[in-house]
Amino acid sequence: MSNFVPEHLERLLDETSVVPTVNQIELHPYFQQSELQSMHAENGIVTQAWSPIGGITSYGGGERRTLDDPTLKEIAGRHGKSAAQVMLRWHLQEGHSAIPKSTKPARIAENFGIFDFELDSEQIAAIDALDTGVRGGPDPDSITLENYGMEIPKA
Ligand SMILES: NC(=O)c1ccc[n+]([C@@H]2O[C@H](COP(=O)([O-])OP(=O)(O)OC[C@H]3O[C@@H](n4cnc5c(N)ncnc54)[C@H](OP(=O)(O)O)[C@@H]3O)[C@@H](O)[C@H]2O)c1
Numbered sequence: 001m002s003n004f005v006p007e008h009l010e011r012l013l014d015e016t017s018v019v020p021t022v023n024q025i026e027l028h029p030y031f032q033q034s035e036l037q038s039m040h041a042e043n044g045i046v047t048q049a050w051s052p053i054g055g056i057t058s059y060g061g062g063e064r065r066t067l068d069d070p071t072l073k074e075i076a077g078r079h080g081k082s083a084a085q086v087m088l089r090w091h092l093q094e095g096h097s098a099i100p101k102s103t104k105p106a107r108i109a110e111n112f113g114i115f116d117f118e119l120d121s122e123q124i125a126a127i128d129a130l131d132t133g134v135r136g137g138p139d140p141d142s143i144t145l146e147n148y149g150m151e152i153p154k155a
Pocket of ligand 1: 002003024025049050051052053054055056058067082084085099100101102103104107108110111
């Protein structure tokens, strides 16, 4: 499933016998959803991060981009890595599945280059502290058939 918030997950668990395998949610250093992540952990659900390097903070000329974040850049500099690699390493160490997207082969390769360094606990804590609690994308509760519905073309 995707973009379930705690209330959706609670309802699913209460009213059915289904425990989902994965919940794909907006998750990057600026929006971490820790309550939801705890619910996933309690129920054995994989937390999968969309916009894992904060792409959603860049679209439409975002004012505060994760890729420009001074803390992430400083940590990256210490490891000889990029801010994107530091964010992906953070996801790995936090136990998330992450699905970064790039149209550029060099960046796709760069985004795989996260298995030869490790963030220490201070660096993990510094990244955890970047959470703003503010979504980059739409609130899942605001998505209705009226405002996001699409007609399925007839064959
Ligand atoms: N379930 C949902 O509701 C939902 C919502 C949004 C997205 N998603 C999924 O999540 C995936 C990833 O999310 P996303 O595309 O929003 O964000 P993202 O993967 O965090 O960031 C993608 C952006 O970062 C750039 N980028 C990638 N690697 C980079 C690097 N190493 N250095 C600098 N810039 C880099 C990309 O540009 P270039 O392409 O120019 O490299 C692109 O602008 C998408 O493929 C999408 O399928 C799911």
